[in-house]
Amino acid sequence: AQKITQTQPGMFVQEKEAVTLDCTYDTSDQSYGLFWYKQPSSGEMIFLIYQGSYDEQNATEGRYSLNFQKARKSANLVISASQLGDSAMYFCAMREGLLNTDKLIFGTGTRLQVFP
Amino acid sequence: EADIYQTPRYLVIGTGKKITLECSQTMGHDKMYWYQQDPGMELHLIHYSYGVNSTEKGDLSSESTVSRIRTEHFPLTLESARPSHTSQYLCASSEEGQWSYGYTFGSGTRLTVV
Numbered sequence: 700a701q702k703i704t705q706t707q708p709g710m711f712v713q714e715k716e717a718v719t720l721d722c723t724y725d726t727s728d729q730s731y732g733l734f735w736y737k738q739p740s741s742g743e744m745i746f747l748i749y750q751g752s753y754d755e756q757n758a759t760e761g762r763y764s765l766n767f768q769k770a771r772k773s774a775n776l777v778i779s780a781s782q783l784g785d786s787a788m789y790f791c792a793m794r795e796g797l798l799n800t801d802k803l804i805f806g807t808g809t810r811l812q813v814f815p
Numbered sequence: 816e817a818d819i820y821q822t823p824r825y826l827v828i829g830t831g832k833k834i835t836l837e838c839s840q841t842m843g844h845d846k847m848y849w850y851q852q853d854p855g856m857e858l859h860l861i862h863y864s865y866g867v868n869s870t871e872k873g874d875l876s877s878e879s880t881v882s883r884i885r886t887e888h889f890p891l892t893l894e895s896a897r898p899s900h901t902s903q904y905l906c907a908s909s910e911e912g913q914w915s916y917g918y919t920f921g922s923g924t925r926l927t928v929v
Binding site: 732734736741742743744746749751788790792794801802803804805806807808810 | 860905
């Protein structure tokens with residue numbers, strides 16, 4: 700069974716608007732971490748934001764925020780005030796806890812395109 | 816400034832050649848990983864290591880092999896390259912117990928086998 704699901708292969712957003720990228724996950728662990736990475740066309744993976752399973756507040760990092768709904772097992776990324784430089788692939792990932800080996804598992808990604 | 820380095824950045828090589836993709840990190844991380852990624856697709860874990868002389872195969876079967884003789888160095892070798900090996904290979908490392916930092920990734924090696 701797929702552990703990380705990103706249902707949006709591609710998204711378009713106008714510059715300065717907000718956009719939400721969806722991510723749902725599946726785990727039986729109580730302790731886990733959720734991550735979002737950005738991958739520009741150059742190929743490197745850039746860490747954006749982290750949410751721990753025990754964190755009560757949604758994580759925020761500048762223009763990035765993570766809408767964490769534990770009961771629904773969703774961890775959506777919200778980008779506010781989109782910029783042209785935000786155009787890239789975005790990957791949601793999960794790192795499971797004590798019951799599993801320490802591996803980062805990725806979703807299939809969402810390609811975001813920001814237009815003027 | 817990158818703390819994890821991958822070389823070469825791009826490689827075009829003929830079928831049947833032996834290649835080694837280099838990965839080095841200067842952060843003293845015990846845990847290192849190799850991911851394979853086709854263009855625009857998800858990342859698949861092919862190898863990982865939790866320390867010197869420790870290597871394990873990942874979730875995606877791969878014909879490549881790895882070694883971990885030194886903490887900072889985690890090279891990946893293909894004994895006989897084939898066109899099916901054409902892909903991007905990303906190396907990463909992480910620090911024990913520091914979950915919130917995620918993985919630090921190298922810039923990747925884009926391999927093309929002709």
